[in-house]
Amino acid sequence: MTVTDAARESVTAALEQGPVESHLNPAPSYDLEDHPVPTGREEVWRFTPLKRLRGILDGEASDATLTWDTTIPEGVTLSRITADEARDLGELGPNDRPAALAVARADGAVLLDVPADQVVAEPVVLRLTGESVDDLVWGRLLFRVGAHAEVTIVLVHTGSARYSAISSFLVGDGAKVNVLSLQDWDDDAVHLGRDAIRVGRDASVQHTSISFGGDLVRMHANVEYAGPGGSAELLGLYFADEGQHLEHRLFADHNAPKTRSHVVYKGALQGQGAHTVWIGNVLIRKVAEGIETYEENRNLVLTDGCQADSVPNLEIETGEIEGAGHASATARFDDEQLFYLRSRGVSEKEAQRLVVHGFFNDLIRKVGVPSIEERLLTTVEDELAKNVLKETSS
Numbered sequence: 001m002t003v004t005d006a007a008r009e010s011v012t013a014a015l016e017q018g019p020v021e022s023h024l025n026p027a028p029s030y031d032l033e034d035h036p037v038p039t040g041r042e043e044v045w046r047f048t049p050l051k052r053l054r055g056i057l058d059g060e061a062s063d064a065t066l067t068w069d070t071t072i073p074e075g076v077t078l079s080r081i082t083a084d085e086a087r088d089l090g091e092l093g094p095n096d097r098p099a100a101l102a103v104a105r106a107d108g109a110v111l112l113d114v115p116a117d118q119v120v121a122e123p124v125v126l127r128l129t130g131e132s133v134d135d136l137v138w139g140r141l142l143f144r145v146g147a148h149a150e151v152t153i154v155l156v157h158t159g160s161a162r163y164s165a166i167s168s169f170l171v172g173d174g175a176k177v178n179v180l181s182l183q184d185w186d187d188d189a190v191h192l193g194r195d196a197i198r199v200g201r202d203a204s205v206q207h208t209s210i211s212f213g214g215d216l217v218r219m220h221a222n223v224e225y226a227g228p229g230g231s232a233e234l235l236g237l238y239f240a241d242e243g244q245h246l247e248h249r250l251f252a253d254h255n256a257p258k259t260r261s262h263v264v265y266k267g268a269l270q271g272q273g274a275h276t277v278w279i280g281n282v283l284i285r286k287v288a289e290g291i292e293t294y295e296e297n298r299n300l301v302l303t304d305g306c307q308a309d310s311v312p313n314l315e316i317e318t319g320e321i322e323g324a325g326h327a328s329a330t331a332r333f334d335d336e337q338l339f340y341l342r343s344r345g346v347s348e349k350e351a352q353r354l355v356v357h358g359f360f361n362d363l364i365r366k367v368g369v370p371s372i373e374e375r376l377l378t379t380v381e382d383e384l385a386k387n388v389l390k391e392t393s394s
Contacts, residue, residue, distance in 0.1 A: 019146050022315055024281045025222070025251045028093030032047075032059070032104060035097035035301040035314055042097070047277040049245055053218045055136065056164050059101040064135035068159060071125040076151070077113045086111070086142050092168040092196035093220070097244055099166040099194040099280040106140035112153070116146030116172060123152040123369055130161025133188045138163030147172035147200065153179050154369060158213075166194045169207075173200040173227065178208075178368050182239055184379070185213035194220040199259070201227025211238040211246045212379055218247040223257040233265045237277075237376070239383045240306070242271025249279045250295065254288035263295035266363055268356060270386070272305035280326065281313040299330040300359050302352075353384055 024044060029035065037057050038045040049056065072078050081089075086109040094100040112119060130137065145151055149172065157163070171177050183191055191214055199205050211217045223232045238246045251263040267276045280295040298307040312326035333355055357380060364376045 008233045015064040018288060022251070022253075022281060022283050024026045024279065024313060025253075025283070028092055029150055030100065030103060032097070032100050034146065034191070035100045037097065047279075048218055048247060050202070052190070052245065053192070054133070054162055054198060056162055056190065056192060057097055059097075059105060060136060062136040062138065064137045064161070066128040066130050066137055066139070066159075066163065068306070069127040071123070073120050073122045073124060074119060074123055075115065075118045079111050079113070080108055081111045081142070082108045083140075085109070086140065088166075089142060089144060090170055090198070090218045091142055092198060092222070092224075094166055094194070094317045096194065098164045098192040098216065099392070102138045102140055102164045103168045109140040109142050112143045114145045114149045116149055118146065118151070120149070120151040120261040123154050125154045125156065126229065127156045127158070129165060130159035130185070130189060130206075131330035133160045133162060133190070135161045137161050138166075139163065141165065141167040142391045143167065143169045145169070145171050145175045145177050145217040148174040150176040151178070152368060153177070154372065155181045157181075157183050157185055162190045167196065169195065169197040169205070169332065171200050171203045171205055174340050175200060175203045176209060177203070178206045178373060180208045180369060181210070182210075182372065183211040183214055183217050183219070187213065187215060189214040189219045191219075192336045193218075194222065195224045197224070197232065199223060199225050199230035199232055202229035204231040204233075206233045206235065206366075206368070208235040208237070209248060209366055210236065210376065211248070211289045212383065214244070214246070215365070216245045218249070218318070220251070222251045222253070223261060224253040225259045228256050228258040230256065230272050231260040232262070234261065235363055235366060236267075237360060238265075238267040238276060239380065240269045240274040241386060243273045245275045245277075247277035250281065252282045252293060254282065254291045254293065257288055258290040259288065261293045264363065265297045266299075266360060267297075267308065268300045268302055268359070269306035269308055269385070270302040270383070275309075276307075277309045279311050279313070281315070282324065283315045284298045284317060284321060284324060286317045290322055291323040291324075293324045293327045297328045298359075300356065301330060302356070320350060353381075356380065356384060
């Protein structure tokens with residue numbers, strides 16, 4: 001038996017192990033009875049203010065939709081498919097109640113298809129806009145990227161709605177995919193999203209989740225591997241204002257050997273009642289020898305009255321790995337940085353602005369879409385003007 005055959009057999013065995021046994025990542029199931037209405041006492045729901053979900057967990061049927069405006073480059077197709085077709089194509093099953101409800105209540109699914117070997121030079125852009133927070137909208141999206149294809153996919157959420165969606169990204173062997181999800185909702189919107197990614201053999205995925213708007217936003221990014229050699233970089237950026245709840249949850253399931261995951265999320269908070277939650281979790285199975293993983297979360301508290309919860313986790317079932325680690329920090333402005341800038345004639349207002357931009361800039365420059373990068377720099381400036389810079393100048 002060759003090394004390649006042995007690796008494939010080990011991956012197949014891992015995938016046949018059944019449901020993922022992780023205390024922070026319930027097993028996937030299409031049966032709503034397997035996803036009871038949470039009480040808030042569950043570990044995976046204890047940080048989320050359930051009353052502010054405004055009926056999403058009740059799962060009422062709805063004909064409401066978001067308005068779609070798309071940029072689809074040549075060679076890429078966008079179509080509607082049935083629920084059965086979505087499952088037949090290998091959709092990743094829902095593992096929490098909002099995702100299961102989205103599957104059950106959505107009218108079929110939307111399929112974005114990138115053929116094998118297709119190199120898409122321009123980004124695929126899906127702009128989804130809500131009309132009113134009174135609208136309850138269910139979304140079911142499937143993104144299929146063929147072997148050795150290259151593509152950037154951008155989802156931009158704006159306007160207002162109560163939106164619950166499940167998205168599956170099926171990335172073929174050797175493919176290279178850059179996914180960006182921007183949550184720039186109006187102040188009253190509620191968004192629950194799950195992005196589930198299966199990374200093919202020797203494929204690479206960069207997934208970036210950015211949250212600025214909305215009353216309550218809770219996003220999942222889940223990664224698993226369809227073969228050895230896959231790599232996933234999970235990036236995130238968020239900025240919470242007064243009263244906002246922004247929650248991001250990550251799960252990397254290393255179910256294949258010689259795979260890699262790298263997580264970096266950064267957030268800032270300002271204003272009374274601003275609350276951010278970051279939960280990172282990595283499961284390293286027995287079969288996942290030779291893997292490398294690292295997860296990091298940094299939070300910058302800009303004013304009093306904020307709360308940042310940050311919980312990194314590692315679940316390790318084998319010691320035969322290249323490396324595994326995590327880091328988490330929450331702090332105010334760095335006094336040394338501010339003193340350095342003030343001592344060189346920089347005003348307090350400008351010094352704070354420079355520190356915040358420096359905190360975010362390295363992540364923003366990794367987005368890989370120049371127009372979005374410029375938009376994010378402008379948004380950070382606008383967020384600062386709401387509170388920190390305004391208070392400093394008053």
